[in-house]
Amino acid sequence: MSQPTVVTVGADMFADAVAGQAVDVERVDWRPPMPGTESDLAxxxxxxxxxxxxRRAVEAMLGVTAHLVDVAPASEVLGLEKGQFLHAGPPITWDRASGPLRGALMGGAALEGLVDDPEDAVALFESGSSVTLEPCHHRSAVGPMAGVVTPSMWMWVLEDRATGRRTYCSLNEGLGKVLRYGAYSPEVLTRLRWMGDVLGPLLQAAVRGTDEATDVTGILTQMLQMGDEAHNRNRAGTLMLLRDLSPAMVASLETGGFAGKDVADALRFVGGNDHFFLNLAMPACKLALDAGRDVPGSTMVVAMARNGTDFGIQVSGTGDEWFTGPAQVAEGLFLGDYGPDDANPDIGDSAITETAGIGGFAMATAPAIVRLVGGSVPDALATTRRMHEITLAENPRWSVPVLEFQGTPTGIDVTKVCRTGILPQINTGMAGAVAGVGQVGAGLVTPPAEIFPKALAALAARVPT
Amino acid sequence: MSQPTVVTVGADMFADAVAGQAVDVERVDWRPPMPGTESDLAxxxxxxxxxxxxRRAVEAMLGVTAHLVDVAPASEVLGLEKGQFLHAGPPITWDRASGPLRGALMGGAALEGLVDDPEDAVALFESGSSVTLEPCHHRSAVGPMAGVVTPSMWMWVLEDRATGRRTYCSLNEGLGKVLRYGAYSPEVLTRLRWMGDVLGPLLQAAVRGTDEATDVTGILTQMLQMGDEAHNRNRAGTLMLLRDLSPAMVASLETGGFAGKDVADALRFVGGNDHFFLNLAMPACKLALDAGRDVPGSTMVVAMARNGTDFGIQVSGTGDEWFTGPAQVAEGLFLGDYGPDDANPDIGDSAITETAGIGGFAMATAPAIVRLVGGSVPDALATTRRMHEITLAENPRWSVPVLEFQGTPTGIDVTKVCRTGILPQINTGMAGAVAGVGQVGAGLVTPPAEIFPKALAALAARVPT
Structure with a gap:
């Protein structure tokens, strides 16, 4: 006689009643789709x-290897001119800009000599006559937090050698009082000037003088085996970058006219900033995701980005259109006496890491990160498992040892997000809400749910009838 | 009415029968002690x-912080003279020495100029007239694999500043055809000469020129959060060492008379050898364990070491006495066409890492290591949990994030090993059995069970009546 097996869906009451009669029950985890999406989902x-x-979008994304090929000023590699400012996230104007974005723009204006005192830049941006704002993403770049890029800033240049496509990101300043968190005090500007005068040129000499270009995608593979998830932990990545560039930095002493003190200072600066590699992880993720853009019919998310006011996504099948909603405030741990009231809503292009399947999506491989962003170790493991429910693929090059080398959950599917109601998990730094404050903490956040039904509607409108 | 709960011990049959009657059963994992140990255990x-x-032995061990204070030749810091050779493991003579130990001694004799051709050293060691063999452990040193130290080799010098005690270890050569795995070909000797002429002096200049001495114990703390277990994975540790020493290496260009090429070569050599930090992890572990020596009545193991023939342990309560048994052959993964028949029995002082609670004891924090030493990820997690059953403490400074930051299992208790029959788990490189071959693989191994009852008997004999 065969035993009956009952498959149950949804609420537990029926399953419990059947199980109570000693019948095997297979429970299927089912939730209703996001409200109002039924027709577009169909x-x-x-x-x-x-x-x-x-399949094509995923394959294109997974096929990209990002090599570090140069370091050069934004004026050269992005054609950025005086008065042009790039920023993180979807497009925004000064009047809607949050405190940290305003603070970074004010500091950037002073760095470029548009004003002497950053405070004087407020009038400049309010008038809008000689300055323009544009998303990093519109120039093949990404910027963490405020993501402000000015012409004199030096940029990492990453290349997909198969196609020659390139992406760009500025050099990481460290934590605390730094421009990307909205700080613009004299120490911030002094550090940025040293980065422009010494660090940038030295890294350029090192990158150009290194025989074999650093494989950033490959370093990401190693990092995931070394407790980094490559958004808020980049320790191993930073150390591997130092390992790869330091011999050529030493060689530049004899060929490039640098002083021993400059090289030693640069080694200490990079070695003392565990987040330095973030600014290579981000453009590597963008380089991969850009390969998956513009595939008609693809529901894969190719960018998630925040400007401190709006959270926006772009989707492969809908071109350059941004679907936006209000950025949320992260929950997490705060520095010093700061608390939730001091935090600005979510900001930065760094969610490009989650879009590519690392960062919050790979927290299982970086359990120590809960000491920085909050949550528990079991949460970190569960988060990575949960993200597989809303993604299209596993990345065979980026695997999580503790999950028995399962590939990271990669390629967020707008359809699956709307169908399950599960939102992408992002971990992030938190900027102070007031311009000039800098970092106040780090935590966990999700996009506003409403942007996925918006994207779904746009996808539905493009389905041939 | 209260439900009965039954506690069962040992075999499952009774527990199963009780559970079959719907009674709650609390199963206690119980095994008989090792045969013949009942009386001594009592x-x-x-x-x-x-x-x-x-408690005293554990507290002394956990209280030690190892600082890197110097790099200098063994002739200077150990007083080693021409013809004196240190080796791994308990004492042994040439006639009982295994292939890799013989190979390393032959290469060492050539390095010191005692013979021109390493093959000629066989007669030298057979005669024994102008050469002596002595364990590293007897000179406050530890050596990985064959562990051969000769007077001209440069040694890391670690210090416990609270007491001034020091421990020593040679510089790591890399993997494959290297002296410590028993290889002695010209390339091996050429590399050792470069290490003596360039790398050693340069590291000495860097260590002496670094303002704040590197905290090796602290680097171990970080490594355990970065996928290293510090025996067969030392990637993050090696990178952190480079980070700490490279600025002073650069500074030595101007003050120490080194050439830029030497510094760049040294940075590449260290950066290209993921095992480089092992030779700092080992003496840091020895420095801690030595603090726990010679406590009357303590059953804590203070050294586990192998010479390729014998596996020996020393115990706090029994002074310098070695308890030895035959070294076992590891099970694991092999390089190239090598197989189990090519492997020498277990060799090296590197099991000092397991003695201190890392290495095989901390495999849960380094799941990627199963790709090197074999086994599965669940095995790696289970191993760390199992080692808590035979240890006295958890190390609060060395924690395992994925086990919710539980401290590593520390301080092997001879009593608990005999009581449970659970043997310490060691992961290890495997040397070829034939002198000259070098490394053939890596794997998992345990000590011979018999040495723990031997140690227990010696402890029992010292109990006051």
């Missing part, structure tokens, strides 16, 4: 192009 | 000195 889910389009 | 377990003695 349209997009039955779009015949979707499986192949997503 | 004597040692009831020794009134034991709890306090072990």
């Amino acid at each position: 349209t997009v889910a039955t779009d015949a192009r979707r499986p192949e389009a997503n | 004597t040692v377990a009831t020794d009134a000195r034991r709890p306090e003695a072990n």
Whole structure:
């Protein structure tokens, strides 16, 4: 006689009643889709192009290897001119900009000599006559936190050698009172000037003088085996970068006219900043995701970015359109006496790491991060497992040893997010809400739920009838 | 009415029968003690000195912080003279020495100019007239694998500043064809000469020129959060060492008369050898364990070491006596075409890491290591949990994030090993059995069980009556 097995879906009451009669129950975890998405879900889910389009988008993304090929000023590699400012996230104007973005723009204006005192830049940006704001993403760049890039800032240049495509990111300043967290005090500007005068040129000499270009994608592979998730832990990555560049930095002493003190200072600066590699992880993720853009019918998210006011996503099948909603305030741990009231809403292009399947999506491989962003170790493991429910693939090059080398959950699917209601998990630094404050903490945050139904609607509107 | 709960011990049959009647069962994992140890266990377990003695030994061990204070030739810091050779493990003579130990001694004799051709050293060691063999441990030193130290080799010098005690270890050569695995070809000797002529002096200049002495114990704390268990994974540790020493290495260009090429070569050599830090982890562990020596009544193991023929342990309560048995062959993964028949029995002082609670004891924090030494990720997690059953303490400074920051299992208790039959888990490199071959693989191994009852008997004999 065969035993009956009952499959139950949804609420537990029925399953419990059946189990109480000693019948085997297979429980299926089911939740209703996000409200109002039923019709668009039906349209997009039955779009015949979707499986192949997503396969192509994923394959293109996973096929990219990012090599570090140069370091150079933004004026040279991005054609950025005096008065042009890049910033993180979707497009925004000064009047809607949050405190940390304003603070970073004010500091950037002083750095470029547009004003002597950063405070004087407020009038400049309010008038808007000689300055422009533009998202980093619109110039193949990404910027952490405020993400402000000015012409004199030196940029990492990453290249996909198969296609020649390039992405860019500024050099990381460290933590605390730094421009990207909205601080603009004299110490911030002094550090930025040293980075422009010494660190940038020295890194350029080292990158140009290193025989084999550093494989940033490969370093990310190693980092995930070394407790880094490459968003808020970049310790091992930073150390591997130092390992790869330091011999050529030493060689530049004899060939490039640098002083021993400059090289020693640079080694100490990079070695003392565990987040230094973040600014290479981010453009490596963007380089991969950009390869998955513009595939008609693909529901894969290719960018998640925040400007401190709005959270925006872009999706492969909908071109350059941003779907935006209000950025949320992270929950987490605070520095010193700061608390939740001091924190600005979510800001920065760094969620490009989660978009590519690392950062919050790979927290299982970096359990020590809970000491920085909060939560528990079991939460960190569960988060990575949960993200597999809303992604299209596992990345075979980026694996999580403690999950028996399972690939990271990669390629967020707008359809799956709307279908399950599970939101992408991001871990992030928190900037002070007031311009000039700098970092106040780090924590966990999600996008505003509403942007996924918006993207789904746009995808549905493009499905051929 | 209260439900009955039954506590069962030992075999499962009774527990299963009770559980079958719907009674709650609390199963206690119980095994008989090692055969023949019952009487000694009763004597040692009831020794009134034991709890306090072990508390003192553990506290002394955990209280040590190892600082890197110098790098200098063995002739200077150990007073080693021409013809004197140190080796890993308990004392042994040439006639009982295994292939890799013989190979390393032959190469060492050539390095010191005692012979021109390493093959000619066989006669030298057979005669024994102008050469002596002595364990590293007898000179406050430790050596990985064959562990051969000769007067001209440069040694790391670690110090416990609270007491001025010091320990020593040679510089790591890398993997494959290297002296410590028993290889002695010209490339091996050329590398050792470069290490003596360039690397050693340069590291000495860097260590002496670094303002704040490197805290090796603190680096070990960080490594355990970065996927290293500090025996067969030392990647993060090696990178942190480079970070700490490279600025002073650069400064030595101007003050120490070194060439830029030497510094760049040294940075590449260290950066290209993920095991470089092992030779700092080992003496840091010895420095801590030595503080726990010679506490009357303590059953804590203070050294586990192998010479390729014998596996020996020393115990706090029994002074310098070695308890030895035959070294076992590891099970694991092999390089190239090598297989189990090519492997020498277990060799090296590196099991000092397990003695101190890392290495095999901390495999849970380094799941990627199963790709090197074999086994599975669940095994790695289970191993660390199991080692808590035979240890006296958890190390608050060395924690395992994925086990919710539980301290590593520290201080092997001879009593607990005999009582449970659980043997310490060691992970290890495998040397070829034939002198000259070098490394053939890496794997997992335990001490021979018999040495723990031997140590227990010696402890029992010292219990006051």
